[in-house]
Amino acid sequence: MEYRVSEQSERTIGLGSLRQRRLVAERRGGVKRPVLVLAVAAALAAAVPWFVDDYTTATLSRLLVLGLVGLSVALLTGVTGLPTLGQTAPFAAGAYAAAHVDGPARLVAAIGIGAAFALVAAPLVVYARGVYVLMITLAIGELAITVAGRWKSVTGGTDGLVAAPALDTDRGRYLYALAVVGVIVALVLLALRSPAGLLLRASRDDEARMRASGHPVTAYLTGAYVAAGGIAGAGGALLVTTQQYVSPADFSFDTAALLLLGVVIGGAGSMLGAVAGTALVFAARDWLSGLLPGHAPLLLGVVFVLTAYLLPRGVAGFDWRRIGRRDRAAKGVLWRTSS
Amino acid sequence: MADILVTEALTRRYGSLVAVDRLDLRLVPGERRAVIGPNGAGKTTLLDLVAGAIRPSGGRIRFDGRDITGYGPARRARLGIGRIHQRPAVWPSLTTLDNVAVAAARRRGGVKRSRRPAIELLDRLGLAGHAGVQAERLSHGQRRQLEIAMALAGEPRLLLLDEPAAGLSAVEFERLGTVLRDLPDGVTVLLVEHRLDLVYALADVVTVLRDGQYVVTGTPDEIRVSHAVRQAYSGAVA
Numbered sequence: 046m047e048y049r050v051s052e053q054s055e056r057t058i059g060l061g062s063l064r065q066r067r068l069v070a071e072r073r074g075g076v077k078r079p080v081l082v083l084a085v086a087a088a089l090a091a092a093v094p095w096f097v098d099d100y101t102t103a104t105l106s107r108l109l110v111l112g113l114v115g116l117s118v119a120l121l122t123g124v125t126g127l128p129t130l131g132q133t134a135p136f137a138a139g140a141y142a143a144a145h146v147d148g149p150a151r152l153v154a155a156i157g158i159g160a161a162f163a164l165v166a167a168p169l170v171v172y173a174r175g176v177y178v179l180m181i182t183l184a185i186g187e188l189a190i191t192v193a194g195r196w197k198s199v200t201g202g203t204d205g206l207v208a209a210p211a212l213d214t215d216r217g218r219y220l221y222a223l224a225v226v227g228v229i230v231a232l233v234l235l236a237l238r239s240p241a242g243l244l245l246r247a248s249r250d251d252e253a254r255m256r257a258s259g260h261p262v263t264a265y266l267t268g269a270y271v272a273a274g275g276i277a278g279a280g281g282a283l284l285v286t287t288q289q290y291v292s293p294a295d296f297s298f299d300t301a302a303l304l305l306l307g308v309v310i311g312g313a314g315s316m317l318g319a320v321a322g323t324a325l326v327f328a329a330r331d332w333l334s335g336l337l338p339g340h341a342p343l344l345l346g347v348v349f350v351l352t353a354y355l356l357p358r359g360v361a362g363f364d365w366r367r368i369g370r371r372d373r374a375a376k377g378v379l380w381r382t383s384s
Numbered sequence: 385m386a387d388i389l390v391t392e393a394l395t396r397r398y399g400s401l402v403a404v405d406r407l408d409l410r411l412v413p414g415e416r417r418a419v420i421g422p423n424g425a426g427k428t429t430l431l432d433l434v435a436g437a438i439r440p441s442g443g444r445i446r447f448d449g450r451d452i453t454g455y456g457p458a459r460r461a462r463l464g465i466g467r468i469h470q471r472p473a474v475w476p477s478l479t480t481l482d483n484v485a486v487a488a489a490r491r492r493g494g495v496k497r498s499r500r501p502a503i504e505l506l507d508r509l510g511l512a513g514h515a516g517v518q519a520e521r522l523s524h525g526q527r528r529q530l531e532i533a534m535a536l537a538g539e540p541r542l543l544l545l546d547e548p549a550a551g552l553s554a555v556e557f558e559r560l561g562t563v564l565r566d567l568p569d570g571v572t573v574l575l576v577e578h579r580l581d582l583v584y585a586l587a588d589v590v591t592v593l594r595d596g597q598y599v600v601t602g603t604p605d606e607i608r609v610s611h612a613v614r615q616a617y618s619g620a621v622a
Contacts, residue, residue: 240486243478243485244489246477246478247483249477250476250477251473251474254474254475256458256461257457258461258487258489259461259490261458
């Protein structure tokens with residue numbers, strides 16, 4: 046079927062009217078300003094260890110690790126529509142693999158093992174939908190912890206495993222974690238802007254329509270699940286590098302639930318929002334547990350309920366310009382009234 | 385000429401209800417076949433069965449000589465069976481242009497290669513001005529037009545149309561008629577539609593169903609004056 050484009054449409058689409066360009070730029074979140082903002086944020090993040098003590102630097106390293114695992118949760122929950130409580134499993138697989146490897150191969154091994162674990166588990170997950178995904182991934186996560194606690198020859202059991210130190214200082218480990226997280230986040234953002242991102246979003250929007258267009262949706266979901274497993278595995282390598290110790294307690298149900306909570310609060314559809322949301326939730330948990338011993342989970346639960354009601358797309362998904370518009374509208378009303 | 389679509393004793397049951405009952409259908413390449421009948425006649429179920437959205441309870445479906453009864457919807461689509469749904473099925477978070485490009489991607493070797501033909505199709509269906517707009521912002525009629533563009537983008541050999549005129553404005557209806565009339569000769573159409581003016585204008589052959597069963601097949605002129613057709617509809621009303 047060959048059709049020709051009318052001159053008017055050529056002007057509208059081919060050359061791009063201002064309105065069309067603005068709409069496309071809005072959809073993509075703009076180009077220049079976010080890159081600038083991210084560059085400044087990265088520079089500030091890199092400078093942080095020179096202004097805080099070693100304990101805070103180590104804590105921030107751990108938050109970066111959890112933010113990275115939160116990214117893998119957001120990729121599944123927000124982009125592919127597979128809400129998960131089981132990313133602690135490839136996180137653990139990557140961490141234990143990394144604990145047995147030294148040097149630069151540690152990260153590669155952890156990514157590989159995390160992805161391989163996800164590939165094996167994928168058939169259990171990618172055919173399920175909605176709450177069943179949550180239940181199955183929860184079971185996968187719990188099974189992983191059980192195996193980690195009992196397979197002493199590999200994991201050290203509940204005593205955990207001490208890994209060889211990778212870098213000498215907390216500052217060095219933080220910067221390493223920051224660099225790895227930055228590169229992986231950038232790769233994910235690029236992938237989501239590519240046709241692969243379109244295919245995943247379309248699969249989430251209407252799976253039946255995708256199949257009616259000939260797309261192998263199950264293969265796409267499997268690919269995304271394996272990629273998310275690799276990312277969680279990378280988080281495991283960073284965990285081992287930053288805290289030089291790993292035990293089943295690092296992958297408990299609490300961690301899985303807080304990861305999902307952080308992603309929901311940050312915005313499941315926004316990768317950066319998910320990373321920031323996850324890091325903030327864990328930081329808040331640690332801060333609140335010191336401030337209000339025993340009440341941190343309750344307060345986080347309240348935050349979760351409020352977010353679900355007030356910000357269904359998370360903080361990153363909220364249209365902040367609405368506040369400005371409402372403000373301007375109010376001023377307009379006042380101005381007209383006073384005149 | 386070998387038939388492109390053949391159904392043999394095709395049956396679909398929902399418990400005790402038989403939605404499609406031992407239906408035999410044969411379509412030759414390029415044929416424009418309409419299926420009409422009162423509500424509950426099994427028209428949409430028939431399209432669901434041919435598209436692979438549901439499995440038959442009995443019988444067989446052959447497409448271009450191949451038994452596709454056990455094939456899923458994606459595999460059937462890759463063979464050249466395209467479809468538009470009763471309720472427009474689009475991807476709301478994607479732009480109009482991306483919707484068509486993604487729909488065409490499997491047949492045209494990727495999303496990027498599909499953009500140019502996608503733009504051409506949008507232009508043809510009057511949606512070029514909305515290329516960069518998210519599909520969730522389109523009106524019902526525009527979504528319907530978009531889904532037609534998506535179906536055509538896959539270059540189907542058999543196009544299943546489930547009430548394509550539902551909810552269209554007069555202008556959109558006119559444009560739909562033009563687009564369907566201008567389909568390449570090689571494209572076979574199986575149309576389910578309540579608007580008989582579109583059916584009679586487009587179809588070479590019309591099949592009437594009632595209660596999942598075949599009633600009569602004929603040209604539009606024959607169907608217009610068929611006593612069996614009037615009985616099928618009046619029976620439904622009664």
